[in-house]
Amino acid sequence: MSTQPDHPVQSNLFPPAEPAPPPTPSPKPPPSDQPNPIWFQRISLFILVLFCIYLGLIVTVLPWWTALWDHNLFFAAHPRLWSILQLGPVRGIISGLGLLDIWIGISEAITYRDLRPLKPESPPHVP
Numbered sequence: 001m002s003t004q005p006d007h008p009v010q011s012n013l014f015p016p017a018e019p020a021p022p023p024t025p026s027p028k029p030p031p032s033d034q035p036n037p038i039w040f041q042r043i044s045l046f047i048l049v050l051f052c053i054y055l056g057l058i059v060t061v062l063p064w065w066t067a068l069w070d071h072n073l074f075f076a077a078h079p080r081l082w083s084i085l086q087l088g089p090v091r092g093i094i095s096g097l098g099l100l101d102i103w104i105g106i107s108e109a110i111t112y113r114d115l116r117p118l119k120p121e122s123p124p125h126v127p
Contacts, residue, residue: 035115045112052105060098063091 035041061070069091076080084090 034117038114038116041114045108050103050108052101052108056101056103056105057097058098059101060095062098063094 036044063085069075070086075085
């Protein structure tokens with residue numbers, strides 16, 4: 001009898017892992033204290049105000065628009081929800097949320113201030 005195995009011995013496929021070098025922190029860019037350009041601030045304000053007023057008008061008027069509110073297929077499929085949403089006070093609360101949204105849009109427009117870029121300090125003028 002032979003002491004050697006019938007099949008060849010396979011070498012180790014995965015050599016022992018070498019210790020990984022310590023991770024080096026990636027340099028982060030310095031935070032920019034400069035605000036966005038003024039045109040970008042104004043466009044984003046315009047879009048926000050337009051969105052708030054548009055959504056507020058829809059949410060304010062929709063509960064009282066019987067053609068859409070009373071004949072809604074989603075509400076018809078959920079009778080427990082419909083039994084709550086057809087109540088007048090609930091419609092009033094929903095309309096109040098719409099008015100609140102309109103108010104938020106208007107107040108954003110009224111209180112808007114441009115964030116001007118910081119100017120580098122100039123040395124004092126000495127005559």
